[in-house]
Amino acid sequence: MSIEQLAETALAMVAPGKGIIAIDESTGTIAKRFAGVGIENTEENRRAYRELLLSTPKLNEYISGAILFDETIRQSTKDGVPFAKFMSDNGMIPGIKVDKGTHALAGFPGEVVTEGLDGLRARLEEYYKLGARFAKWRAVINIGDDVPSGTCIEANAHALARYAALCQEQGLVPMVEPEVIMDGNHDIETCYEVSEVTLRALFDALYNQNVALEGTILKASMVLPGKDCDEQASVDEVAEATLMCLKSAVPAILPGIVFLSGGQSDDDATAHLDAMNRMGPNPWPLSFSYGRAMQSAALKLWSQDLTGNYASAQATVYERAKANGLAALGQWTRG
Numbered sequence: 029m030s031i032e033q034l035a036e037t038a039l040a041m042v043a044p045g046k047g048i049i050a051i052d053e054s055t056g057t058i059a060k061r062f063a064g065v066g067i068e069n070t071e072e073n074r075r076a077y078r079e080l081l082l083s084t085p086k087l088n089e090y091i092s093g094a095i096l097f098d099e100t101i102r103q104s105t106k107d108g109v110p111f112a113k114f115m116s117d118n119g120m121i122p123g124i125k126v127d128k129g130t131h132a133l134a135g136f137p138g139e140v141v142t143e144g145l146d147g148l149r150a151r152l153e154e155y156y157k158l159g160a161r162f163a164k165w166r167a168v169i170n171i172g173d174d175v176p177s178g179t180c181i182e183a184n185a186h187a188l189a190r191y192a193a194l195c196q197e198q199g200l201v202p203m204v205e206p207e208v209i210m211d212g213n214h215d216i217e218t219c220y221e222v223s224e225v226t227l228r229a230l231f232d233a234l235y236n237q238n239v240a241l242e243g244t245i246l247k248a249s250m251v252l253p254g255k256d257c258d259e260q261a262s263v264d265e266v267a268e269a270t271l272m273c274l275k276s277a278v279p280a281i282l283p284g285i286v287f288l289s290g291g292q293s294d295d296d297a298t299a300h301l302d303a304m305n306r307m308g309p310n311p312w313p314l315s316f317s318y319g320r321a322m323q324s325a326a327l328k329l330w331s332q333d334l335t336g337n338y339a340s341a342q343a344t345v346y347e348r349a350k351a352n353g354l355a356a357l358g359q360w361t362r363g
């Protein structure tokens with residue numbers, strides 16, 4: 029696999045006015061989302077729900093690709109078409125979550141490190157054969173008293189870079205995700221400092237592991253005050269802080285940056301992305317890779333009547349995709 033091919037995939041992921049839908053919830057995480065709306069967490073319900081999302085009519089107008097979970101990339105539509113093939117046939121790039129989740133970082137209470145490097149080369153080889161063309165790994169950086177430590181940031185950056193190098197070796201574009209978590213009462217300045225030091229450590233580590241940035245996508249968190257902070261920030265303040273932080277730490281050669289929603293409301297996630305693009309031109313395309321902010325409304329609707337609300341739930345997915353696609357161009361209008 030050449031760097032040119034990886035770069036081509038990366039650019040297609042952030043094509044103008046398009047973004048990614050993240051539907052890679054692990055079985056444990058989707059259990060929580062289903063429990064929230066009273067859906068039983070069976071394999072068939074998970075399959076049917078992912079089919080609902082992926083087969084939303086005209087989804088490819090605003091969605092370039094989707095991140096799948098291991099179980100999902102092995103599943104098919106009710107007509108027997110494997111989801112990865114269904115996506116490619118419909119002009120969307122299949123992606124796959126390849127990390128194995130977070131584990132307590134020994135010696136550092138309150139901090140976690142993402143695992144999943146053991147055996148990763150063989151797993152990537154299989155995912156490529158199953159149709160995946162990009163792969164996501166999420167690191168989690170918490171903010172709290174004396175947290176994050178430099179050790180936690182370094183350990184996570186190192187793992188992200190090792191995974192990214194393996195992805196490129198196996199022909200998959202790495203989507204590197206260092207998520208700075210919104211929980212806590214910290215202010216926006218603290219989030220800025222933590223995000224900046226985390227991104228600098230990440231790009232150092234990617235450089236040290238010979239990762240080609242032209243074939244890499246960053247999945248970033250926005251610079252926000254903690255959920256419990258008394259002083260919340262305006263849309264423009266979040267957009268300005270996030271842009272400044274990214275400009276100070278992310279090389280311009282990167283083909284694109286997509287954001288996670290991280291627990292923001294649907295409207296906030298869209299408004300922040302839109303504001304950043306209105307403030308452009310920026311060094312990279314800025315788009316979305318939302319999970320909850322793409323799905324929550326549709327999941328709620330579907331849960332109320334699995335057959336009766338199928339089409340209206342899909343219409344909701346389409347509306348969220350359209351709003352975020354317009355925000356990726358700085359052309360969204362509220363309401």
Ligand code: 13P
Nearest residue numbers: 050288289290318319320
């Ligand atoms: P949220 O947009 O719900 O934060 O999910 C995105 C994601 O993939 C987190 O890893």
